[in-house]
Amino acid sequence: MEHIELLFKSIFIDNMVFATFLGMCSYLAVSKKVTTAVGLGAAVIFVLAITVPLNWLLDQYILQPGALSWLGSEYASYDLSFLSFIMFIATIATMVQLVEIIVEKFSPSLYNSLGIFLPLIAVNCAILGGSLFMQSREIATLGLATTYGIGSGIGWFLAILAIAAIREKIRYSNVPPALRGLGITFIITGLMAIGFMSFGGMLTGGDEEGEALENNDGAQIETIQDNSTTNEIANNIKVID
Template sequence: MEEFLSTFIRAIFIDNMIFAYYLGMCSFFAISKNVKTSLGLGLTIVFILGVTVPINYLLEKYVLVEGALVWLDESFADTDLSFLSLILFITVIASFVQLAEMVIERFLPSLYASLGIFLPLLAVNCAILGGSLFMQQRAFPNIGTATVYGLGCGIGWLLAILGMAAISEKITYSNIPKPLRGLGIAFVITGLMGLGFMCFSGLKI
């Protein structure tokens, strides 16, 4: 339980996808102008990361790594399919993005219209793929840890875009210097928020 909590907290605050690795910035900047739309996209990313990271963990452990297919037959003991990991990870992610897109289009048409092209583009969102690649790199001991990590990454991304959207709405009527208006002030705010999240790196977990 302690390991799960540690992984969860680290994924949200210390290894935040936006503020620690700057992954998924295109949709982060494009959507973070409205809190409601940002919440919808953030929850979608929480769902996709929470589902695809453990599935890709199982693929990694029981199909891709050298000797993983030994459960089929002893003759596969030396088989190494790790070169397929990237394409299989993207396939799994694209499948669940398509599922999420169909559900949102059916039940939340206004959110679907607000997200536009950025919803199908989640299939190649570097934050979502990064979750699976970091999982692969860190070699988590079990699927529970991988699931907690995926959920933590998603929640961290959700907090980042919600914070950015809330600030963007607040400064709409602020007197911002002309050269900084739009994307310029967004970069400044993101940098300041990243510095704020760096404070969590001092946590002893």
């Protein structure tokens, strides 16, 4: 259940594009065609699915204060957290280079259409943001870190796929001249962000409703107890009279 909730939140509620506006440069530049957007989105999913759990291992067993205690008690006081950015970026750059080699080998047309934006995944803030959010939210296990990485990648993939499909359609629409290009794209992005954020009620609404029912039940019980107490007092008064 915890994995499903984290996956749902990372895709819809904490979407990299619509909640934190990370990776906007690639999101805007490579979203003119659906085919190109699908290729880049798949590459982002792969990179996040690999780098987030790898960086979780680095954070847990090397970078955190006291993480080196597995080497011996003399290393328990070491704190290498200042190396987080360097280590995370090194891991990301390695995985992006691997993705670039694979895409160039098996899909040269996609490699040519992505152009400079494929190697630029290494400096895509959404990729680094996934690892930093994983670290700041103190994700407890490797499985949850993998789930978060995959979910964040799928969320970014859905965002760029949706805007690419819309941008292909609005080419034939009567958009006002002042809004053509990035103007209408930012407006559509804002509207989609509102839609994605509305999914938050699916995780919080049930809890709030349950709490409200518990409060109402408690209030009804107290009312019944108060009424019974009042009736007992009234009966005692009648007996005395």
